[in-house]
Amino acid sequence: MGENFPIILKLQKASRTFTEAGEKIYVKKNEVIISPGEIINGFYYIQKGRVLCVDYSPRGNEKIEFILETGSIFLESNVLFDRPASVYFKAITDTQLVYITREKLLDMITNNLDVSLFIMESLTKKFYSSVAQLREVLFYDVECRVCNLFLAMAEKFGIEEEKAIKLDLKISQQFISNILGINRNTCIRMINKLKKLNYINQIHGYYYIVDFEGLKQYHAQKIVQL
Known part of the structure:
Protein backbone atom coordinates (compact mmCIF):
# COMPACT_ATOMS: atom_id res chain seq x y z
CA MET A 1 0.00 0.00 0.00
CA GLY A 2 2.99 2.27 -0.52
CA GLU A 3 4.85 4.07 2.24
CA ASN A 4 2.90 3.80 5.46
CA PHE A 5 1.81 7.03 7.16
CA PRO A 6 -0.53 5.70 9.84
CA ILE A 7 -3.08 7.67 11.82
CA ILE A 8 -1.05 6.85 14.93
CA LEU A 9 1.32 9.78 15.17
CA LYS A 10 4.40 9.75 17.34
CA LEU A 11 6.95 12.31 16.31
CA GLN A 12 10.54 12.52 17.44
CA LYS A 13 10.89 13.96 20.90
CA ALA A 14 10.99 17.76 20.93
CA SER A 15 13.67 19.61 22.80
CA ARG A 16 12.98 21.10 26.21
CA THR A 17 11.94 24.28 24.39
CA PHE A 18 8.25 23.39 24.32
CA THR A 19 8.12 22.43 27.97
CA GLU A 20 9.99 25.52 29.10
CA ALA A 21 7.95 27.88 26.91
CA GLY A 22 4.47 26.77 27.92
CA GLU A 23 2.00 26.17 30.71
CA LYS A 24 1.55 22.64 31.99
CA ILE A 25 -2.03 21.36 31.96
CA TYR A 26 -3.30 18.03 33.32
CA VAL A 27 -6.38 16.43 31.73
CA LYS A 28 -8.14 13.29 32.86
CA LYS A 29 -8.98 10.29 30.71
CA ASN A 30 -11.99 10.94 28.40
CA GLU A 31 -11.86 14.69 29.02
CA VAL A 32 -12.52 16.87 25.97
CA ILE A 33 -9.67 19.33 25.44
CA ILE A 34 -10.97 21.24 22.41
CA SER A 35 -14.35 21.33 20.63
CA PRO A 36 -15.26 22.47 17.10
CA GLY A 37 -15.73 26.21 16.76
CA GLU A 38 -13.38 27.20 19.57
CA ILE A 39 -11.04 30.08 18.80
CA ILE A 40 -7.43 28.84 18.92
CA ASN A 41 -4.80 31.11 20.44
CA GLY A 42 -2.21 28.43 21.13
CA PHE A 43 -1.30 24.80 20.53
CA TYR A 44 -0.56 21.78 22.73
CA TYR A 45 2.48 19.57 23.20
CA ILE A 46 1.77 16.11 24.64
CA GLN A 47 4.34 15.66 27.37
CA LYS A 48 2.82 12.35 28.46
CA GLY A 49 -0.31 10.48 27.42
CA ARG A 50 -2.54 9.94 24.38
CA VAL A 51 -5.03 12.19 22.63
CA LEU A 52 -7.67 11.40 20.00
CA CYS A 53 -8.61 13.71 17.16
CA VAL A 54 -12.29 12.96 16.51
CA ASP A 55 -14.85 14.20 14.00
CA TYR A 56 -18.58 13.45 13.67
CA SER A 57 -20.74 13.06 10.59
CA PRO A 58 -24.05 14.96 10.25
CA ARG A 59 -25.72 11.74 11.44
CA GLY A 60 -23.55 11.60 14.53
CA ASN A 61 -21.22 8.80 13.45
CA GLU A 62 -17.80 9.12 15.06
CA LYS A 63 -14.63 9.09 12.93
CA ILE A 64 -11.25 8.93 14.64
CA GLU A 65 -8.85 11.00 12.53
CA PHE A 66 -5.62 10.57 14.52
CA ILE A 67 -4.22 8.96 17.65
CA LEU A 68 -1.62 11.39 19.00
CA GLU A 69 1.11 9.98 21.19
CA THR A 70 3.58 11.37 23.73
CA GLY A 71 5.88 13.84 21.97
CA SER A 72 3.26 14.97 19.44
CA ILE A 73 1.69 18.40 19.02
CA PHE A 74 -1.77 19.45 17.89
CA LEU A 75 -3.60 22.61 16.76
CA GLU A 76 -0.37 24.08 15.37
CA SER A 77 -1.99 24.51 11.92
CA ASN A 78 -4.96 26.34 13.46
CA VAL A 79 -2.57 28.72 15.19
CA LEU A 80 -0.46 29.35 12.10
CA PHE A 81 -3.43 29.89 9.77
CA ASP A 82 -5.70 31.55 12.36
CA ARG A 83 -8.47 28.99 12.04
CA PRO A 84 -10.99 27.89 14.69
CA ALA A 85 -11.04 24.24 15.74
CA SER A 86 -12.98 21.99 13.36
CA VAL A 87 -12.76 18.70 15.31
CA TYR A 88 -12.72 17.40 18.86
CA PHE A 89 -9.55 16.55 20.75
CA LYS A 90 -9.95 14.37 23.82
CA ALA A 91 -7.62 12.47 26.12
CA ILE A 92 -7.85 8.67 26.10
CA THR A 93 -5.48 8.39 29.06
CA ASP A 94 -4.63 10.70 31.91
CA THR A 95 -2.53 13.18 29.98
CA GLN A 96 0.02 15.89 30.72
CA LEU A 97 -0.04 18.71 28.17
CA VAL A 98 1.95 21.87 27.64
CA TYR A 99 0.01 24.85 26.26
CA ILE A 100 2.03 27.29 24.15
CA THR A 101 0.60 30.61 22.95
CA ARG A 102 0.67 31.87 19.36
CA GLU A 103 3.12 34.63 20.29
CA LYS A 104 5.59 32.17 21.79
CA LEU A 105 5.21 29.80 18.84
CA LEU A 106 5.98 32.52 16.30
CA ASP A 107 8.96 33.64 18.35
CA MET A 108 10.31 30.07 18.53
CA ILE A 109 9.82 29.51 14.80
CA THR A 110 11.75 32.71 14.08
CA ASN A 111 14.63 32.01 16.45
CA ASN A 112 14.89 28.23 16.81
CA LEU A 113 15.59 26.04 13.77
CA ASP A 114 14.82 22.82 15.71
CA VAL A 115 11.33 24.09 16.52
CA SER A 116 10.74 25.14 12.89
CA LEU A 117 11.76 21.69 11.66
CA PHE A 118 9.60 19.99 14.30
CA ILE A 119 6.53 22.03 13.26
CA MET A 120 7.15 21.18 9.60
CA GLU A 121 7.53 17.50 10.49
CA SER A 122 4.23 17.51 12.38
CA LEU A 123 2.32 19.25 9.58
CA THR A 124 3.87 17.03 6.91
CA LYS A 125 3.11 13.76 8.70
CA LYS A 126 -0.51 14.79 9.26
CA PHE A 127 -0.86 15.73 5.60
CA TYR A 128 0.60 12.43 4.37
CA SER A 129 -1.46 10.51 6.90
CA SER A 130 -4.65 12.13 5.58
CA VAL A 131 -3.64 11.32 2.00
CA ALA A 132 -2.90 7.70 2.99
CA GLN A 133 -6.32 7.36 4.64
CA LEU A 134 -8.01 8.72 1.51
CA ARG A 135 -6.06 6.31 -0.71
CA GLU A 136 -7.09 3.38 1.50
CA VAL A 137 -10.77 4.31 1.21
CA LEU A 138 -10.55 4.77 -2.57
CA PHE A 139 -8.36 1.83 -3.58
Missing part, protein backbone atom coordinates in the same frame (compact mmCIF):
# COMPACT_ATOMS: atom_id res chain seq x y z
CA TYR A 140 -8.43 -0.92 -0.92
CA ASP A 141 -11.13 -3.14 0.51
CA VAL A 142 -12.10 -3.36 4.16
CA GLU A 143 -10.11 -6.52 4.85
CA CYS A 144 -6.89 -4.90 3.61
CA ARG A 145 -7.55 -1.84 5.76
CA VAL A 146 -8.22 -3.89 8.90
CA CYS A 147 -5.03 -5.89 8.34
CA ASN A 148 -3.03 -2.71 7.77
CA LEU A 149 -4.38 -1.16 10.97
CA PHE A 150 -3.34 -4.15 13.09
CA LEU A 151 0.12 -4.13 11.50
CA ALA A 152 0.50 -0.40 12.17
CA MET A 153 -0.67 -0.80 15.77
CA ALA A 154 1.75 -3.68 16.30
CA GLU A 155 4.60 -1.39 15.25
CA LYS A 156 3.44 1.56 17.38
CA PHE A 157 1.93 -0.11 20.44
CA GLY A 158 3.38 -3.62 20.24
CA ILE A 159 5.00 -5.28 23.23
CA GLU A 160 6.78 -8.50 22.31
CA GLU A 161 5.80 -11.42 24.49
CA GLU A 162 6.80 -15.07 24.30
CA LYS A 163 4.41 -16.14 21.55
CA ALA A 164 2.68 -12.94 20.41
CA ILE A 165 2.81 -9.17 20.16
CA LYS A 166 0.49 -7.47 22.65
CA LEU A 167 -1.03 -4.14 21.68
CA ASP A 168 -0.55 -1.89 24.69
CA LEU A 169 -3.86 -0.12 24.11
CA LYS A 170 -7.31 -1.39 25.02
CA ILE A 171 -9.52 -0.98 21.96
CA SER A 172 -13.02 -2.16 21.17
CA GLN A 173 -14.48 -3.29 17.87
CA GLN A 174 -16.37 0.00 17.79
CA PHE A 175 -13.08 1.87 18.25
CA ILE A 176 -11.61 0.05 15.25
CA SER A 177 -14.69 0.74 13.11
CA ASN A 178 -14.48 4.43 14.10
CA ILE A 179 -10.81 4.61 13.09
CA LEU A 180 -11.47 3.06 9.69
CA GLY A 181 -14.87 4.64 9.16
CA ILE A 182 -16.55 1.31 8.45
CA ASN A 183 -19.74 -0.40 9.59
CA ARG A 184 -19.36 -2.12 12.98
CA ASN A 185 -20.84 -5.42 11.75
CA THR A 186 -18.38 -5.46 8.86
CA CYS A 187 -15.56 -4.74 11.28
CA ILE A 188 -16.61 -7.61 13.55
CA ARG A 189 -16.76 -10.00 10.58
CA MET A 190 -13.24 -9.06 9.47
CA ILE A 191 -11.80 -9.36 12.99
CA ASN A 192 -13.41 -12.76 13.49
CA LYS A 193 -11.94 -13.91 10.17
CA LEU A 194 -8.44 -12.88 11.26
CA LYS A 195 -8.99 -14.69 14.56
CA LYS A 196 -10.03 -17.89 12.77
CA LEU A 197 -6.91 -17.65 10.62
CA ASN A 198 -4.94 -17.43 13.88
CA TYR A 199 -3.36 -14.08 13.04
CA ILE A 200 -4.84 -12.17 15.98
CA ASN A 201 -6.48 -12.86 19.34
CA GLN A 202 -8.10 -10.82 22.09
CA ILE A 203 -7.63 -11.41 25.82
CA HIS A 204 -9.10 -9.19 28.57
CA GLY A 205 -9.69 -6.33 26.14
CA TYR A 206 -6.17 -6.39 24.65
CA TYR A 207 -5.47 -7.52 21.11
CA TYR A 208 -2.54 -9.82 20.40
CA ILE A 209 -0.86 -10.32 17.04
CA VAL A 210 -0.30 -14.07 17.19
CA ASP A 211 1.48 -14.31 13.81
CA PHE A 212 2.87 -10.94 12.71
CA GLU A 213 4.76 -12.25 9.67
CA GLY A 214 1.78 -14.36 8.63
CA LEU A 215 -0.54 -11.35 8.90
CA LYS A 216 1.93 -9.26 6.92
CA GLN A 217 2.09 -11.84 4.13
CA TYR A 218 -1.71 -12.28 4.13
CA HIS A 219 -2.10 -8.51 3.82
CA ALA A 220 0.35 -8.41 0.90
CA GLN A 221 -1.49 -11.25 -0.88
CA LYS A 222 -4.81 -9.44 -0.51
CA ILE A 223 -3.34 -6.31 -2.09
CA VAL A 224 -2.04 -8.31 -5.06
CA GLN A 225 -5.50 -9.82 -5.57
CA LEU A 226 -7.21 -6.42 -5.81
